[in-house]
Amino acid sequence: VVYRPTFRKQLDGSACQGDNCGCASSAMASQRAREGRDPGNQYAWPPTPRAVRARIQAISGGGCGSTNFSENERACATLYNVDLQPRYNVPWATFRSMIIAGRGAVCAIQYSVVHGTRFDACPTFQGGHSVYVNERRSSGGYLVYDPLADGRRDYTLAPDWWPGSFLQKAMYAYPGTNSGCVHASFTKDTE
Amino acid sequence: MNDKNAPKPPKVNASKEEHRRFAREVDEYEPYKVAPEGGVQTDAVPDGEGPEVEEEEA
Numbered sequence: 001v002v003y004r005p006t007f008r009k010q011l012d013g014s015a016c017q018g019d020n021c022g023c024a025s026s027a028m029a030s031q032r033a034r035e036g037r038d039p040g041n042q043y044a045w046p047p048t049p050r051a052v053r054a055r056i057q058a059i060s061g062g063g064c065g066s067t068n069f070s071e072n073e074r075a076c077a078t079l080y081n082v083d084l085q086p087r088y089n090v091p092w093a094t095f096r097s098m099i100i101a102g103r104g105a106v107c108a109i110q111y112s113v114v115h116g117t118r119f120d121a122c123p124t125f126q127g128g129h130s131v132y133v134n135e136r137r138s139s140g141g142y143l144v145y146d147p148l149a150d151g152r153r154d155y156t157l158a159p160d161w162w163p164g165s166f167l168q169k170a171m172y173a174y175p176g177t178n179s180g181c182v183h184a185s186f187t188k189d190t191e
Numbered sequence: 192m193n194d195k196n197a198p199k200p201p202k203v204n205a206s207k208e209e210h211r212r213f214a215r216e217v218d219e220y221e222p223y224k225v226a227p228e229g230g231v232q233t234d235a236v237p238d239g240e241g242p243e244v245e246e247e248e249a
Contacts, residue, residue, distance in 0.1 A: 011241030018236040068230035087223040088231065094217060097200040101207065101214035108231045127234025148236065176227055183231045189211060 002102075002135040003190055004143070005031035006046060007158050009150035014050040016064035023056070024049035024147035025106040025132040026072035026084060026185070032104040032134060033082040033187040043079045049147070055079050066128075069106065069185045083188060089181040092168055098184075099136045102191030105184040107133050110173035114146075117166070121149035121156050128174060133167070133184075140164040194222060 005028045010020040027047035038045040055075035056067055069086035076082050084106065090098075099105060112126040125148070132145040141161040151157035171182035198216035201209040217223065 011236070013242045013245040015244055017241045017244065018238065019233070021233050021236075064235075066232040066234060068226075068232050070226065070230065085218065086226065086231075087217065088226050090217070090223055091197070091200070093200045093203075094198070094213075096203065097210045098214050098217060100203070101210035103214060108233070122236055122240055124237045124240060125234075128232060130233050148240075174231070176229075183227075189214065191207075 003032055003035040004134055004159070005029075005036070005104075005132075005145070007145055007150075008047070008049055008147060010049055010147035011150060011152070012049065014053070016050075016053050019064045019066055020049040020053055021130040021147045022067040022069070022072050022106070023052035023075075025130040025145070026076050027052050028132040028134075028145050029084055029104050029106050029185070029187050030076045030080040030082045032132075032190060033084070034080060035190055039081040041079075041081065045080075047076070047080055051079060052076060069108075069183070072106070073185060084185045085187075086183075086185040088183050089178040090184060091181055092171075095171075095182050095184055096136065096164070098186055099133060099142070102189035104135070104187040104190070105133045107131050107167070107171055108174040108177075108183040109167075109170035110175065111170075113166075113170040113173045119144075119146065119149070119156055119160060119162060119166075121146055121158075134159065136164070137161070142167050197222070 010024040149158035
C-alpha cells in the first residue's frame with residue numbers, strides 16, 4: 001500500500017497563501033518521502049506550506065511571490081531531510097514510469113485546463129500551478145492533491161483521482177514545456 | 192524534442208522492478224536536470240479566494 005500524506009491546503013490564512021501552491025505540494029511530497037516519520041531535527045513536523053515558505057524566505061530573502069522547484073527542494077532538504085529531485089522536460093511515458101516505480105511528484109500544470117471540470121477548485125485562476133501526485137492505479141488514474149481543492153464554496157476536496165489523460169493535458173499545457181513533455185519534482189521510491 | 196539518448200521507459204504493464212530500474216536511470220540522466228530558462232514558476236491565485244490573512248506573529 002502506498003503511503004498517503006495528509007492533504008495540505010494553500011489557502012490557510014498565511015500571508016503568502018495565494019502563492020503557496022509549490023510550498024503546499026512540496027510539504028505533501030516531503031511527508032510522503034518520509035512516510036510520515038518525523039526526522040527529529042529542530043524543525044516542526046509534519047510539513048506545512050507556511051513552514052516551507054518561511055524557510056525559502058530565510059534562504060532567499062524576500063516576501064511572497066511564486067516559488068520554483070529548486071527553492072522548494074532546498075527548503076525541504078533542510079526542514080525535513082528529504083531529497084526532492086526536480087526533472088524538466090521529461091516525456092510523459094517517463095513520468096508515468098517514475099510514478100509506477102514508487103515515486104511521488106510535485107507537478108507543474110496550467111490551471112486554465114482544469115476549468116469546466118469537476119476538479120476545478122478556483123475558477124478565477126488561470127495560471128501556472130503546482131499539484132502533488134502520490135500514485136497511479138492500474139486503470140490509469142492518478143491520485144492528485146491540488147492545494148486549492150480544500151472544499152471551500154462546495155469546490156472539490158483533495159485528494160482525488162484524475163484520469164491520466166487529463167493530468168497529462170494539464171501538465172502539457174504548462175507554458176514553455178517541450179512538446180510531449182512535463183516538469184515534475186520526484187520523491188525517492190518509498191515502496 | 193525527441194532525445195535519442197534518453198532512457199527508454201518500459202511498457203506500462205512491465206514489472207515494478209523494471210520501472211524501478213528505469214527510474215534509477217532517469218535519476219542519473221543529466222539533461223533532465225537542466226531547468227528551462229526562468230525555472231518553473233507558478234502564478235498567484237487572485238485575492239479574495241482564501242480566508243482573511245492572519246496577523247503574523249512578531
